[in-house]
Amino acid sequence: MAQSPTWSAPLLTAMALLAGCTASTIDSPAVAVAVMDHEGAPLGSVAVAPSCDPAVADAVRRGFALLHNMTYTAAEAEFASVLEEDPECGIAHWGRAMSFVHPLWPDVPTAEQLKLGAEILAEAREADHLSALERSYVEALAAYYEEAGSRTEGERITGFWEGWSRTAAAFPEDREAQLFLALAEIARATSSANRVADQIAAGQRAEQVLQEIPDHTGALHYIIHAHDLAELAERALPAARTYGEVAPDNSHALHMTSHIFTRVGQWDESVRYNSRAADAGLQNPVNGALAFDYLHAVDYLVYAALQRGDDVFAHRIRSDVEALEGPIQNHPASAYALAAVPVRIALERGDWASARTLPVRQPEDFPWDGYPQFEAMVHFARGLGAAREGAVAEAQAALAALQTLREAAGGLPIQYDWATQVEIQEMALAAWLAYMGGEIETGIQGMADAAELEATTVKNPVTPGEVLPAGELLGDMLALENRHAEALEAYEAALSRTPNRLNSLIGAARAARAMGDEQRADTHYRAILSMAVPEARLEAIAEARRVAGGA
Missing domain, CATH: 1.25.40.10 (Tetratricopeptide repeat domain)
Structure with missing residues (x-):
């Protein structure tokens, strides 16, 4: 079963700052908002109430949706555009640093990204527009970047899990924090002796959010990843069939459905969704590539x-x-x-x-x-x-x-x-x-x-x-x-x-x-x-x- 996090010494100060953050810190949870990309295509819903200039609120939500869809390059660009309009938007700084961290992917941040991510978080801490909840997001991610250059990716992922465990406990009503914790739990389960049990627990956390927000793009995505094991895949078929329609033009979302279809050997559905995903990917180059x-x-x-x-x-x-x-x-x-x-x-x-x-x-x-x-x-x-x-x-x-x-x-x-x-x-x-x-x-x-x-x-x-x-x-x-x-x-x-x-x-x-x-x-x-x-x-x-x- 999942272990309780043990906090590293440099995090104790951040924990003290957040010690008073309980459910009463937030008057009410953020409402779910449907998000569209710049062409008007749906990306699913998120529950984010940014403390930045109201004019950039939709762009911040779009950045969150892109993070949950693991469209990381576009997410960084979205948060960067927010900072052009509101340089004091702390959660946008956080979003840029978050876009460098890909817990479930087979890549790791470069040394330059690790250095830049830590610098960006330092700017986030100093931003004028940063709520208590958003500050806890910054500190959760800082647990990944702390002394990043001298730690292995496994150690950084453990820090990531510790940070989001702290934030989710401090703000139990915040659905986004719960989902980022689910993401961290899935990543950490990769090296766990209790992988199946840990991934089931992560999936259940995401499912609780999905019950409240049936089209939450992160909940659907992480349910699929949590059940991407032969013995669990059948449980995620409903989420797989929903996810591809919630974000119907997002290549990664369309493709992710097939992780489950592949696990259960449903080839017709895998062909259908991956054909759409390939078309979407072909139409959306990344930095000219x-x-x-x-x-x-x-x-x-x-x-x-x-x-x-x-x-x-x-x-x-x-x-x-x-x-x-x-x-x-x-x-x-x-x-x-x-x-x-x-x-x-x-x-x-x-x-x-x-x-x-x-x-x-x-x-x-x-x-x-x-x-x-x-x-x-x-x-x-x-x-x-x-x-x-x-x-x-x-x-x-x-x-x-x-x-x-x-x-x-x-x-x-x-x-x-x-x-x-x-x-x-x-x-x-x-x-x-x-x-x-x-x-x-x-x-x-x-x-x-x-x-x-x-x-x-x-x-x-x-x-x-x-x-x-x-x-x-x-x-x-x-x-x-x-x-x-x-x-x-x-x-x-x-x-x-x-x-x-x-x-x-x-x-x-x-x-x-x-x-x-x-x-x-x-x-x-x-x-x-x-x-x-x-x-x-x-x-x-x-x-x-x-x-x-x-x-």
Whole structure:
């Protein structure tokens, strides 16, 4: 369960200033106000009553909505525009500093941003327009920036959680503070031994706000993130289906719905919302560069299309991506999608010849040095393709590259353990090298070890799922040895983690059928038929139609 915060010494003064802040400090909670972007499109509602010049109140609310939608660059710009009109608006200074902190994303503030954020908060403290509630917001965020350069991101996130815990306790009726605490709780749960329980608690906090404000953009967003685990995702389906309509032109909001659709294997809805998200991302560049929102949505879109057997669509998207003209926003989600899209298409279809020749570091002008964990996916695909085609030297070279990239990933200043993800790929490739070299039991044991390690990890939100799950690869290896009962167990274990994956479903159906378990096979075949597009021409889907569909 979530622990009570322990306050660091530099926060004690701020706590003393806020000691008298109870529910009576605010006459009444801020009313919910529907927010629009500059083009008049809805962004959802927030409950903010800024103490600044009334002329900038709508812009402040817009900044809050953009923060909750994690449209951070636009949020900073919005708060900066407020300061042009009212330089003494303390909450706008806070908003600028808040826009640098992305607790659930795979990036961290630069050293320059950490320094600037602390300086901005110092200006906020001196602003003439700063209520007691707003001052507590400043101090909550200051707990992240305190001595930021000498702390890890995990330590800064702990400070962020401590700060918002203090503010939420001092102002329990303030819905925004409760939601920022929920955000902090989700971020902190990433490294918690009680992750599921902690994320459930964070989700419940957000749900309490949603009961009062059914279109609150932050409540909907954080409910989705809190339930972005295989065992929790079903609970967030109503929020997912609402969020995309509350902010219907916001790329990130549209995409976020698919975190839940992906977790439960509802590919039609993932395709629908990510198509809209990609269109919105393409139309809204960031500082003149193609927004990562487009590429992030595209990766989820390709993943969903491949599960439906819609290969024509997946290849068309890949062609669109390869035809892009830069610049491309330098962001982890951009790097991940650029690497993952071609890898997925080759590996999902067992196109080993294409996999082994995938180009590395494409496009060439993207800053790949900062993303060894994502470059590793391409080497994994090249190595697996080479191993499956008997090109031992190529596979060994890819394995050596993975070892180097794993070490580099281990040195990244981020919370998520990408080094373990690269290690799983490394183990899987080594297992297939052994297996294809005739060391059958060594290969199977190595693949089982990789699957066991994978089962202890939680996927990062930047990805819809592994480019090929280790559990599924274990099933494939066992199936080649006609060890059907073990293969079925491996495929169904993979399906419990990633429901409705096409390759796991067809593998499970074939294994069950080979065992004579026609009922179990029929269940998996029918799952394939329920999600396949009519124009799908894959052999796996044709087989499902023959066996279970009457074709």
